[in-house]
Amino acid sequence: MHKIEKEITREIARVHRYFSGYVEKYLLKQYQLNISQAKAILYLHNHSGASQDQISEEMVMDKSAVARIGKHLEKQNYIERKQNQIDKRAYQIYLTKEGREIYNVIVKLLREWDDIVRECLSEEEERELYVLLEKVASKLKEKREEKKKKTIKEA
Numbered sequence: 001m002h003k004i005e006k007e008i009t010r011e012i013a014r015v016h017r018y019f020s021g022y023v024e025k026y027l028l029k030q031y032q033l034n035i036s037q038a039k040a041i042l043y044l045h046n047h048s049g050a051s052q053d054q055i056s057e058e059m060v061m062d063k064s065a066v067a068r069i070g071k072h073l074e075k076q077n078y079i080e081r082k083q084n085q086i087d088k089r090a091y092q093i094y095l096t097k098e099g100r101e102i103y104n105v106i107v108k109l110l111r112e113w114d115d116i117v118r119e120c121l122s123e124e125e126e127r128e129l130y131v132l133l134e135k136v137a138s139k140l141k142e143k144r145e146e147k148k149k150k151t152i153k154e155a
Helices: 003-031 035-046 052-059 063-075 097-118 123-154
Strands: 079-083 091-095
Touching: 003 035, 003 097, 035 052, 035 063, 035 079, 035 091, 035 097, 052 063, 052 091, 063 079, 091 097
Parallel strands: none
Antiparallel strands: 079 091
């Protein structure tokens, strides 16, 4: 691995740690939520009635981790599960009133984070960073899909 590749990976990890720390410090203290639980709430706001499998796929997490997230969110009364009318074994997950309220808190916190990040970037740098991050995310998703297909073929 080239030196620059190591530095990119390190810097992405470092930014992620700062972000997680920023979000969790507030959410854990005030609402007993971690970053993964907050991401699930964000996803459910835009995908009401999603299944645990859909959440797992979107969050790039295994199903057992998503099940633990769901249990916590249900205990906090942020989500409710309803049995799927077509497939009685499956459940659809919805935000409750409290879940929709905490969604607004999370969005406000994310906007504050974006503002902090933008303070050190020009408009051009911001656009460039966004394009580059999208490019990296797209490539990583592509590689993940290739790996899943390869695993299925081997099974």
